[in-house]
Amino acid sequence: MSARVAVQRYALVGAWIAVIVLFCVLRPDTFATTSNVQNILGSQAVLLVLTLGLLLPLTTGDFDLSIASVLSLSSMVLALLNGEQGWALLPAMGVALAAGLAVGVFNGACVVLLGLDSFIVTLGSGTFVAGVVTWISDSRTVTGLSPQLSEWVINNRILGVSLIFYYGLALVIALWYVLTYTAVGRRLLFVGRGRSVARLSGLRVGPLRWSALAGSAFIAALAGILYAGTTGGADPSSGQSFLLPAFAAAFLGATAVTPGRFNAWGAFIAVYFLVTGITGLQLLGVDNFVQQLFYGGALVLAVALSQIVRRRAAGREAVAA
Amino acid sequence: MPAPHSTTPAAPQGAAGEAPPVIALRHLTKRFGGATALDDVALTIEHGEVHGLLGENGSGKSTLIKVLAGYHAPEPGAELEVNGRPVRLPLAPNQFRELGLCFVHQDLGLIGDLTVLENLRIGELAASRSLRIRWSRERRAARETFERYGFDLDPDAIVNEIPETDRALLAIVRAVEEMRATLAHDERGLLVLDEPTVFLPREGVQRLFALVRDIVARDASVLFVSHDLDEVREITDRVTVLRDGRVHATVVTAEATEAELVELIIGRSLAAFEHTAPERPSGDTTLAVRDLAGRTVDGVGFEAHRGEIVGLTGIIGSGFDEVPYLLFGARPCRAGELVVGGRSHPLPLMTPRDALAARMALLPANRQVDGSVGTLSVAENAMLQVLDRYRPAALRLRRLRSDAAALLDRFDVRPRDPDAEYASLSGGNQQKVLLAKWLQTEPQVLLLHEPTQGVDIGAREQIFTLLRDEAQRGTTIVCASSDHEQLAAVCDRVLVFGRGRIARELTGADVTKTRIAEAALNSSAGTASITTDTEE
Ligand SMILES: Nc1ncnc2c1ncn2[C@@H]1O[C@H](COP(=O)(O)OP(=O)(O)OP(=O)(O)O)[C@@H](O)[C@H]1O
Ligand SMILES: [Mg+2]
Numbered sequence: 001m002s003a004r005v006a007v008q009r010y011a012l013v014g015a016w017i018a019v020i021v022l023f024c025v026l027r028p029d030t031f032a033t034t035s036n037v038q039n040i041l042g043s044q045a046v047l048l049v050l051t052l053g054l055l056l057p058l059t060t061g062d063f064d065l066s067i068a069s070v071l072s073l074s075s076m077v078l079a080l081l082n083g084e085q086g087w088a089l090l091p092a093m094g095v096a097l098a099a100g101l102a103v104g105v106f107n108g109a110c111v112v113l114l115g116l117d118s119f120i121v122t123l124g125s126g127t128f129v130a131g132v133v134t135w136i137s138d139s140r141t142v143t144g145l146s147p148q149l150s151e152w153v154i155n156n157r158i159l160g161v162s163l164i165f166y167y168g169l170a171l172v173i174a175l176w177y178v179l180t181y182t183a184v185g186r187r188l189l190f191v192g193r194g195r196s197v198a199r200l201s202g203l204r205v206g207p208l209r210w211s212a213l214a215g216s217a218f219i220a221a222l223a224g225i226l227y228a229g230t231t232g233g234a235d236p237s238s239g240q241s242f243l244l245p246a247f248a249a250a251f252l253g254a255t256a257v258t259p260g261r262f263n264a265w266g267a268f269i270a271v272y273f274l275v276t277g278i279t280g281l282q283l284l285g286v287d288n289f290v291q292q293l294f295y296g297g298a299l300v301l302a303v304a305l306s307q308i309v310r311r312r313a314a315g316r317e318a319v320a321a
Numbered sequence: 322m323p324a325p326h327s328t329t330p331a332a333p334q335g336a337a338g339e340a341p342p343v344i345a346l347r348h349l350t351k352r353f354g355g356a357t358a359l360d361d362v363a364l365t366i367e368h369g370e371v372h373g374l375l376g377e378n379g380s381g382k383s384t385l386i387k388v389l390a391g392y393h394a395p396e397p398g399a400e401l402e403v404n405g406r407p408v409r410l411p412l413a414p415n416q417f418r419e420l421g422l423c424f425v426h427q428d429l430g431l432i433g434d435l436t437v438l439e440n441l442r443i444g445e446l447a448a449s450r451s452l453r454i455r456w457s458r459e460r461r462a463a464r465e466t467f468e469r470y471g472f473d474l475d476p477d478a479i480v481n482e483i484p485e486t487d488r489a490l491l492a493i494v495r496a497v498e499e500m501r502a503t504l505a506h507d508e509r510g511l512l513v514l515d516e517p518t519v520f521l522p523r524e525g526v527q528r529l530f531a532l533v534r535d536i537v538a539r540d541a542s543v544l545f546v547s548h549d550l551d552e553v554r555e556i557t558d559r560v561t562v563l564r565d566g567r568v569h570a571t572v573v574t575a576e577a578t579e580a581e582l583v584e585l586i587i588g589r590s591l592a593a594f595e596h597t598a599p600e601r602p603s604g605d606t607t608l609a610v611r612d613l614a615g616r617t618v619d620g621v622g623f624e625a626h627r628g629e630i631v632g633l634t635g636i637i638g639s640g641f642d643e644v645p646y647l648l649f650g651a652r653p654c655r656a657g658e659l660v661v662g663g664r665s666h667p668l669p670l671m672t673p674r675d676a677l678a679a680r681m682a683l684l685p686a687n688r689q690v691d692g693s694v695g696t697l698s699v700a701e702n703a704m705l706q707v708l709d710r711y712r713p714a715a716l717r718l719r720r721l722r723s724d725a726a727a728l729l730d731r732f733d734v735r736p737r738d739p740d741a742e743y744a745s746l747s748g749g750n751q752q753k754v755l756l757a758k759w760l761q762t763e764p765q766v767l768l769l770h771e772p773t774q775g776v777d778i779g780a781r782e783q784i785f786t787l788l789r790d791e792a793q794r795g796t797t798i799v800c801a802s803s804d805h806e807q808l809a810a811v812c813d814r815v816l817v818f819g820r821g822r823i824a825r826e827l828t829g830a831d832v833t834k835t836r837i838a839e840a841a842l843n844s845s846a847g848t849a850s851i852t853t854d855t856e857e
Contacts, residue, residue, distance in 0.1 A: 180718075181715055181716045181718065182713060182714055182715070182716060183708035183709060183711075183713035183714075183716060184713070186701065186705065186708055186716075187705075187708075189697070189701075190694060190697075190701075190705060193694040193696060193697060194690075194693070194694040196690050196691045197690075197691060197692060197693060197694055199651075199673055200649070200651055200673050200683060200685060200691055200692075201673070201705050201706060202673050202674045202676075202677035202706075204674070260696065
């Protein structure tokens with residue numbers, strides 16, 4: 001019984017280890033190196049942060065499809081203000097975060113006050129914001145960001161790993177704490193699982209959903225700043241490529257650690273499982289489209305596996321049609 | 322009129338020589354992880370028999386039924402014969418249809434977001450090979466079906482928005498229709514009803530029983546699960562009693578007294594719950610309702626006193642069942658004022674948060690949708706209301722869990738595992754968890770809607786005691802229920818509704834099951850045509 005639970009909880013960790021072992025064997029001289037490990041941990045922390053933000057609305061039962069656009073928006077605002085207009089870094093970052101937060105507050109208002117479906121609202125606002133980003137940037141890549149930001153984000157290292165990884169890790173711990181050890185975390189969960197129960201139990205369903213959407217946009221804006229720091233600038237479109245991986249990691253992460261719940265450590269493991277696989281494939285020299293095959297395939301496969309494990313645990317239950 | 326079942330030619334006990342039993346089940350064992358839910362169970366249901374399945378909460382009744390539905394796979398070694406033909410277990414998920422079995426599960430199995438019509442036709446739609454659904458024809462057919470059962474329901478209504486009673490009737494009608502479709506070419510079947518009556522007012526039960534007799538007369542059998550011994554004694558021919566997953570006894574209903582049945586089920590006799598209603602209420606007024614108007618009720622006003630238990634009842638459509646929700650701000654209210662704890666609240670503006678701030682609590686009848694989250698743990702469900710007592714910014718999880726365990730102990734919830742998934746508890750135990758959830762908040766006013774639905778006879782007495790103790794402590798309790806026996810057992814006063822208004826007030830010696838039932842019927846006389854007969 002408890003062995004089964006353990007299998008279900010840590011199957012993803014097992015898969016991650018299997019991927020690591022596989023590439024260590026296939027590419028011992030490039031994959032199994034300290035610098036590669038440091039590279040893997042540092043390079044995809046932006047995705048980690050973005051995924052963590054997404055966990056909030058997913059927990060309250062809402063989708064946020066605008067996160068990738070918000071990421072682009074905040075990195076572009078930062079690059080324009082700091083790189084082109086010559087603002088100091090901190091005020092520029094403040095404006096970038098505020099811009100992201102504004103999108104989240106708007107999303108929340110539509111969902112809570114007007115009772116619209118979050119899927120549609122964020123699909124619309126995400127497209128709108130992507131348009132705004134292209135507009136304010138004139139469709140060009142903006143550079144000239146203060147090198148100070150890159151120092152804070154990637155150039156400074158602890159144990160050879162860029163600081164950005166530790167920012168991501170800190171956020172994992174913070175979110176884990178909030179979702180597990182605070183009353184607010186429990187309430188978010190009830191709002192997501194049973195709106196009616198939550199309402200009749202006196203929870204502020206509207207404000208909680210609203211805060212979750214605002215929170216995911218704010219964290220996406222934070223991810224945008226980190227992204228600008230890693231690239232030293234901003235371009236209007238590359239942020240969009242984070243959308244599917246963030247959802248894949250969030251759902252994959254929900255099959256691990258506390259299966260059935262969106263959780264921060266699960267998301268952490270899922271992000272690095274996906275990134276490890278892709279880095280390994282790149283080292284094997286496969287084509288770029290394999291990334292997409294991997295993201296999509298891993299998601300479906302892993303979710304299917306966790307379902308199978310769960311069904312075993314429940315005693316070979318037939319699923320009634 | 323359907324022939325009374327006792328005089329049906331193929332009387333169940335005598336049928337053995339002629340037709341084989343509809344269901345013969347042997348050596349059925351089912352384990353969940355380490356726990357044994359069913360242990361070497363044998364069950365035989367004869368042709369044309371209404372067979373009762375009784376037992377305490379968690380004794381395995383629903384599990385047995387889910388094995389027949391192909392939902393649970395039993396341990397190897399179980400044998401099943403349907404109409405004398407051996408059938409291999411586990412059943413494939415939809416195999417029960419071919420075998421002529423059909424089910425009304427405890428949770429009714431309706432899809433709340435779909436319309437009445439879609440729910441009614443769901444089985445047919447799943448099996449249909451034609452490409453186009455002719456909705457207008459389906460709609461007409463549905464109307465005719467409902468008419469035949471004498472029950473008035475809009476096929477286009479969304480299931481979540483119709484009253485609980487109608488939902489239960491819909492699920493039952495659907496099962497019976499599917500059964501009839503099967504019987505047309507097979508003439509042998511089994512209708513399984515897992516606690517179908519918990520939502521039903523008395524006349525709804527009569528309607529259901531008329532249906533059941535009708536089906537039995539057409540040479541099918543019924544497996545009937547209920548905690549209500551009056552109903553069991555009225556409708557069943559034989560009963561099988563489960564205790565801790567084993568068959569404790571199978572008896573002919575007519576040969577057992579009620580006390581004997583009680584003893585078979587809970588293993589001890591039950592002292593009748595004694596409470597004498599006072600002639601007139603004493604104590605301060607803690608709650609006053611004025612000019613309440615909701616969907617049905619209009620211009621309702623009443624007062625309740627400290628430590629008093631006030632019952633609300635009536636027939637279907639009399640509006641009594643919406644009162645707790647209106648007072649709690651859970652449903653839109655057209656007009657009304659509530660004075661509680663010395664403060665006046667305009668009801669159209671009331672929200673559940675305001676109600677909680679006024680130290681009110683509501684135990685809704687729809688456990689699955691309004692009361693709990695099945696996929697979360699028992700402790701999480703039970704402790705939602707009191708999280709702030711455990712340092713909300715850094716929850717004391719261990720204390721939370723041990724307090725939850727103590728709470729489950731106090732309310733005798735089985736199993737006593739705070740980490741169990743809520744949905745895995747038996748129906749009655751789920752209900753006890755919700756009572757525990759709200760009683761631990763020590764409300765000043767407790768609003769209840771069918772508080773003992775699905776609860777076994779032993780636990781029911783425990784809940785009565787809990788409620789009386791709560792009242793003793795000064796809580797004002799308002800209990801809306803169509804279970805007249807329950808109202809008679811716990812209430813100090815009963816308000817009987819008819820046509821959306823309070824028609825009668827029963828106090829003192831009038832608070833008895835018969836008087837309440839009479840008053841409920843009389844108060845609506847002439848307004849609703851009460852049909853207990855569905856034969857065309
Ligand atoms: N899916 C499940 N997983 C684990 N345990 C389960 C599951 N379903 C039922 N059980 C356990 O099996 C036992 C029998 O439950 P069952 O629902 O059959 O009881 P019941 O007789 O229908 O009770 P009630 O009268 O309260 O409805 C209970 O102890 C219950 O907790
Ligand atoms: Mg049951």
